[in-house]
Amino acid sequence: MSQFANLDWAIVILYLLGSAAIGIWSRRYIKDMSDFVVAGRSLKSHLGIATMIGTELGLVTVMFAAQKGFTGGFAAFHIAVSAGIVCLVVGWSGFIVVPLRRMGVMTIPEFYERRFGRGVRILGGLLLALSGILNMGMFLKAGSIFVVEVTGLEGTTIKLVMTALLALVLFYTILGGMFSIVLTDYVQFVVLSVGLIATTLFALNELGWEHIVSGVEALKGAGGFDPIASEAFGLDYVIWMIFLGLVSCAIWQTAVMRACSARSVEDVKRIYAWSSIGFLIRFLIPNFLGLCALVYFTDNPGLFPEGLEGGGLKAMPRFLGILLPSGLLGLVVAGMLAAFMSTHDSYLLCWSSVLTQDVIAPLGGNRMSTASRLKLTRLLIFAIGIFLLTWSLWYELGQDLWDYMAITGAIYFTGAFALLVAGLYWKHASRVGAYLALLVGTSAVVGLKPVQKVIQASLGIEVEWDAEIIGISTVAASTLMMILGSLLFPDHAAGESVDETGPGEVTT
């Protein structure tokens, strides 16, 4: 069924070899931890935008957003619009990201230490890394499903594909650090932009706008267009998505790293304002391709025997494999694999450097040399890779991929939201409040379906909690604990505030 041919394999293999070559070549530019983690804090606007979009527009994003389009129809577009508008507001206002850049921190936990002390940094770093690693736990599986479905490979090769993809990413991330990521992100941005725009136009041309609209209307009625009226979404889900829009661009460490890598505050604002289009498009185009797949497989049910109720993760890649002609298909797959690697390398670097810089080094009194930190970070990248492979093989998703990612991320970012906002903008925020907010944030884990099954089996009660309800409740609880903890247990030196004038300390 798939149109994937030898020409497409050639395009993909050439592209992957090129990426590996960049990884090897850029190793010569790594001199210290700052070069490895934030590319020496020297990113100018255009490159910053390319690398930010390159990272955030990953294959996993494309997969889960397409799944949302498949299950929710046009109503899923609200996720894209929320993300774009919130990112634009952050760019205009500089909310959270500008004060962080002014402080000159490399990671969010580094901010925790300056504001709340070393213990909060270590706890926050540990939660951030664990949540982040868990969050990327399904990346390999999603990437492999994409490759298998779009190329028409046998389903049994999925484990082999996962291992091969992981090996490639580990290879050039360990070698090049942020420099290789910046360079490959740039190339990936170019390839993916062309591929996504061409694919969208191709799908529109093949199916026709009127047919797509009438197809979604016939399947889902008004709920396929109006997110509030949709059975798949509703008002609480829309609110959760607006909050996730803020998290994705201003609180999630991989995005904040781009702000930390920017050359100046003006560059931070410019990067965020322009990247808002990327944050919009990273959901919108895959949403659209997902709902195109829905309409196409409704017309041709024999091509998708899994059925429309099967979750739809496989639908978009299979649709592309059938629809796109050879050549364009190779370009799109190369772009998607590029996106896969782009997200993987940034995330691997991010979580390993957080573990090194914010957990292990502070625990040892920050006496580790630069060379030791680099070696440890590279070792951790490898160890995380092995964990991801294992996790992808056995974990049963049980919910939409996007909801899994939102909840695993919420283990960290619900607490982090309270710490960042209070720490940056409220002088009475205290250490005890910070500890409480972080710990309460971990309760978001009950949003995962397998965890709910365990609770159900243990307590013998019916447990069916929606991810958005758990998420919103946890944000509220963390924020409340931050406020209560700070008011009841203020820091001894009252009136602490963040010194934004440079890479300095908290003034007391």
Place this chain on the structure above:
Amino acid sequence: MIGFWATFWGWTLGISLVLFAVIAVVVTIGGYRDIRTLLAQTGDDDGGGGDNEEAEE
């Protein structure tokens, strides 16, 4: 009501695609220049390039 939403999402998709295409062109050209500057600066800082990782030890 469905007609309103279909039109709204149609325009959203169309405008976003155009904006994304413009950004892709601008960032592709500007990013290439930024890479050249970045590598030139790093090369200068490095005193001509080379892997200095060992020197840190």
